[in-house]
Amino acid sequence: QNGIKDLLRFVPEDVSRYVEALDRNLAQAKAREEKGDDRGAVQIYRRLAAETKRGYDQIAAAREKAGQLGDRRLRDAVAGLATNDKPAVEALEFLVREGGDTPTATGARLALIRHALDQGAEVKSRLPEIQKIADLADEDVATVAKEAQALLASIETYAESLIAQALRKAKRGQADTAKTLLRRVATDFAGTRAAKQAGDEMSRL
Numbered sequence: 001q002n003g004i005k006d007l008l009r010f011v012p013e014d015v016s017r018y019v020e021a022l023d024r025n026l027a028q029a030k031a032r033e034e035k036g037d038d039r040g041a042v043q044i045y046r047r048l049a050a051e052t053k054r055g056y057d058q059i060a061a062a063r064e065k066a067g068q069l070g071d072r073r074l075r076d077a078v079a080g081l082a083t084n085d086k087p088a089v090e091a092l093e094f095l096v097r098e099g100g101d102t103p104t105a106t107g108a109r110l111a112l113i114r115h116a117l118d119q120g121a122e123v124k125s126r127l128p129e130i131q132k133i134a135d136l137a138d139e140d141v142a143t144v145a146k147e148a149q150a151l152l153a154s155i156e157t158y159a160e161s162l163i164a165q166a167l168r169k170a171k172r173g174q175a176d177t178a179k180t181l182l183r184r185v186a187t188d189f190a191g192t193r194a195a196k197q198a199g200d201e202m203s204r205l
Contacts, residue, residue, distance in 0.1 A: 022048065022058035029062070033069070042069045042098075067140075070095070070104030078111050089115065106133060107144045114151060123155060124188050130155075131191070152192075159185050159194030163201060175205050 029044035048062035074095060080088030092108040092115075099105025110133050113126050133141075134148035166181035182205075185198035 019056070022056060026058050026062065029065070038069050038073055042066055045069065067103065070099065070102065074104050074107050077108065081115050103141045103144060106136070106141050109133065110144055110148055122188065124190060127189070127191055155189065156192055156194050159189040159192060163194060163198055167201065170205055179205055
C-alpha cells in the first residue's frame with residue numbers, strides 16, 4: 001500500500017524516468033563490481049539503498065548487494081590482519097569511515113578493537129565501545145554483537161585471572177603486590193564485574 005502511495009505521487013513520465021535512473025545506477029554498480037572495483041560499486045549501491053521510496057525492486061536489490069559486498073570486504077580485511085597488518089588495518093579504517101552505523105562498519109570497528117588489543121593496546125578506553133556493540137539489538141548486527149559479547153567475556157576472564165593471582169600473592173604475605181594487581185584490575189577494566197570484585201577484594205586486604 002505504501003508503495004502504491006509513493007507511485008501515485010508521480011506522473012507516469014516521472015516514474016519512468018526514476019526507474020530508468022535506478023536501472024542505470026545499478027548497471028554502473030554492476031560494471032564496477034565486474035571490474036573488481038568493490039569500493040566504487042558499494043558506494044553506488046549504498047546511494048541507491050538510501051532512497052526512501054517504496055515499491056522499487058532496484059532499491060531492494062541495491063540494499064542486498066551493498067550488504068553482500070560490504071561483508072566480503074570486511075572478511076578480506078580481517079583475513080589480511082594475519083599476514084599484512086598495515087593495508088588490512090587501513091581497509092578496516094576505511095570501512096568504518098565509509099559505512100557509518102552499517103553492519104559492515106560495526107564489524108570493522110570491532111575488528112580494529114580486537115586487533116589493537118592483540119597488539120597489546122590498553123583495554124580501558126576500548127571497553128565502552130565493545131560494550132556498545134555488544135548491546136546492539138538489531139537483527140542485522142546480531143552476529144557482530146555476539147562477537148563483542150564473546151570479547152567482553154574473554155576480557156572478564158583475563159581480569160579474573162589477575163584477581164586470582166593477586167589473592168594468591170596476598171595469601172603468601174605479599175599484600176602490597178596483591179593490592180597493586182587489584183588496583184590495576186579496578187582501573188584498567190572499569191565497568192566490568194571483575195573491576196567491582198577487585199575493589200571489593202582490596203577493601204578486605
